[in-house]
Amino acid sequence: MRLSRVALPYLPENVYRPQYDLSGLTPGILHLGCGNFHRAHQAVATQAAINLEGKDGLRWGIVGATMRSPTLVERLRPQDNLYTLLTRLPDRTAASIIGSIHAMSFTGDPLSYLPERLADPQIRIVSLTVTASGYYLTAEGRLDPQADAIRADLISEYPRTALGILALGLAIIRERGTTPPVILCCDNVSNNGATLRQAVLDFVSLRGDDALGAWIAAHVQFPDTMVDRIAPTTSANDVEDALAALEGIHDEAPISAEPWFQWIIGPFEGPRPHWEAHPGTKFVSDVGLFERAKLQMLNGSHMLLAYAGALAGLNTIAEAASDPMLGRIAARFIRHEQDAGIGLSAQELDDYAHDLMERFRNPGIVHEAERVGRNGSVKMADRVIRPMRENLEAGRSVNGARLLIACWIRWFALHEQDALDLALADPRANVLRKICAQARHDHEAQTEAFFAMEEVFGPPLPQHEKEVKAIASILRRLTEEQVPTLLQELAA
Ligand code: CS2
Secondary structure (H helix, E strand, O other): OEOOOOOHHHOOOOOEOOOOOHHHOOEEEEEEOOOHHHHHOHHHHHHHHHHHHHHHHHHHEEEEEEOOOOHHHHHHHHHOOOEEEEEEOOOOEEEEEEOOEEEEEEOOOOOOOHHHHHOOOOOOEEEEOOOHHHHOEOOOOOEOOOOHHHHHHHOOOOOOOHHHHHHHHHHHHHHHOOOOOEEEEOOOOOOHHHHHHHHHHHHHHHOOOHHHHHHHHHHOOOOOEEEEOOOOOOOHHHHHHHHHHOOOOEOOOOEEEOOOOEEEEOOOOOOOOOHHHOOOEEEOOOOHHHHHHHHHHHHHHHHHHHHHHHHOOOOEHHHHHHOHHHHHHHHHHHHHOOOOOOOOOHHHHHHHHHHHHHHHHOOOOOOEHHHHOOOHHHHHHHHHHHHHHHHHHOOOOOHHHHHHHHHHHHHHHHHHOOOOOOOOOOOOHHHHHHHHHHOOOOHHHHHHHHHOOHHHHOOOOOOHHHHHHHHHHHHHHHHHOOHHHHHHHHHO
16 A cells, blocks of 8 residues: 555554545645755744644645656655655664644646745745755855856746746736745755845846845845754665555655754744654744854865765765774864854864764765765865864864865765765866866875865855865875875874
């Protein structure tokens, strides 16, 4: 039997499930980028809110839009959009059925025209998890008008990017004179609400619609948020574990996630689900502190573990963080570099760093280095270069950042030689590979050419020459020595 509403009464009793009448759910939220992260995070808090609010909560059903492929839509449709969340504790797994998704659609499907969906007056919240690369930003956090997908959407009435959907949907609302929804960015981007707002305004201005821009600036809210839960790609193992937990009821789209859950949301006005019903959700007046701690200490360190780990033959974050050498380097990086500019007490930073290493080592979470290493050129500025720049200015260590950047360049150099055993997904992959090809044996020239990409690294670092030399020297050693030997020396 396949998981669906009809199957719910046959589930084992220990499987947690929605406490409301699923047939009464109506759409109140449009979510752009409905992948595993959303399904393990905001959709779970929305279910908790509906459970708490009872009948009143039924208006918060989610319309989930997938941006890149219709696969998930096709898998969830026969399941009435129900799926299993496998919460991976270090020693056991708990299964819950999530039923807050009311409908699913794929951006590329002209029949489900998303700007029109967005303009439905019932939709009071439009949330987004399209990843940092889905906003097409420069290192300064402004819209990159040269990005192919943006150029296409600027002249299209069938937008495929989140920015295009937002702009066209808001234009319909303005024309009709109805109330716009709140736009809730849930991506790991610095000042995510304000940044998205600016990107939408940039997009609208490039379309030449200044009146719409002025209206959006005056009437549409873009609160900041910080989201945190590690939720890897679904594996065959997850599908098997769900089948066992549901005692033979088959789910083709389960997800797994760690127990940790954090959602910090800045102020906004208007109706919303009572998301605080889910532990770990908090409304605060300023998200900045939480956001910076998370972007640098978690996401930045993830990058180090992914890039250095994969080169040392450690293919998951748990393997990399559990490696005595790399684990030590990462712990030091988190606490003595990536804490730059974060206004928490020493004790709070110690606790946060300790929790992070425990989370990274969770053996139940199979988070592939290849996946975490994706889109490095988009992630570098906020997560690595900003603290690195501040550390250089303050005369603090930048050893971890140097290693991270050298390992990242090495991924492209190996890829260019067809010697990397991983897919390398990055919007700038071709340019970065070419740099490696042109300066094949000159590590300093390679590093210099990477840093010359201001859209990735921003303006030159303080002591730029010295940093280029230091990174080039690690890069050379990565090509000449065994990686574990180098890590052993750096961990000392
Ligand atoms: C990861 C994040 O791939 C990445 O960039 O660092 O997806 C990370 O797992 C989440 O932000 C955790 O909240």
